Amino acid sequence: MSHDHDHAHEPVTTVPEPPAAARVRALEELLVEKGVLRRDDIHRRIDWLVSRSPADGAKLVARSWVDDEFRRRLLADAREAALEVGLDPGPSPVVVALENTESVHHMVVCTLCSCYPKALLGPPPEWYKSLPYRSRAVSDPRGVLREFGVDLEDDVEVRVVDSTADIRYLVVPRRPDGTESMSEHELAALVTRDSMIGVAVPNARA
């Protein structure tokens, strides 16, 4: 298309850059300039991070639903188990898988910031980083769960896991009833991101 016309185009960027973005850019420039990081490394890391998705975690959960021995290994050492299915969350931060059962329901929060098992779930959802979720998850977990549509029986113990340090927690939700005939691949499609944060439970689709 030609640009031989008489109206003016607005510049593409009219919104001022947010302060955090400017700060990150300045930090990146400094780190590259001082030789701490190479720009390639930064881009590779970003590419890797955004290529991760809840489908990775779902693969682990589905395997654990069909293979008891694998589930034991997943709960004992999540990285070793992930390596078995061709996923590598890396040595740090350490990933720990927590199993939801008939009597225990885990949900994960990071009250200090937004720590999240990115290596197995990809980037966290916006609400996970929000102040209301981070503050209410540890003071009114059942209320928060109800708002997510999860209404647990009174005799189920809710364990809110606050990832305050070097561990990232992955919830292994319960396998839904009525899925006995489903394949591992079909089961993986039932495992949602939110169920691996512990604010949803997987449902068998008809």
Add this chain to the structure above:
Amino acid sequence: MTFAPGDAVRVSTRPHDGHHRTPAYLKGRVGTIHRLHGGFRNPETRAYAGDGLPEQQLYLVRFGLDDGDCVLADVFEHWLERAT
């Protein structure tokens, strides 16, 4: 390591300037050791270009909520005191 699963611990209330990973809502609270994660570098010096050594033991500590529910949070050993 100083603590074992089941031990009662209190989170220190000592003042601390600068980066640390002990949430304010747990300071002064009594909980029980739920799990030992092992040694990790100290974020309080790592945050300021230090090496974070010596490593500190990191524990998953259980804090009771109403109705038998609980918060499980990771707390470094140097923030824990033995409670009775």
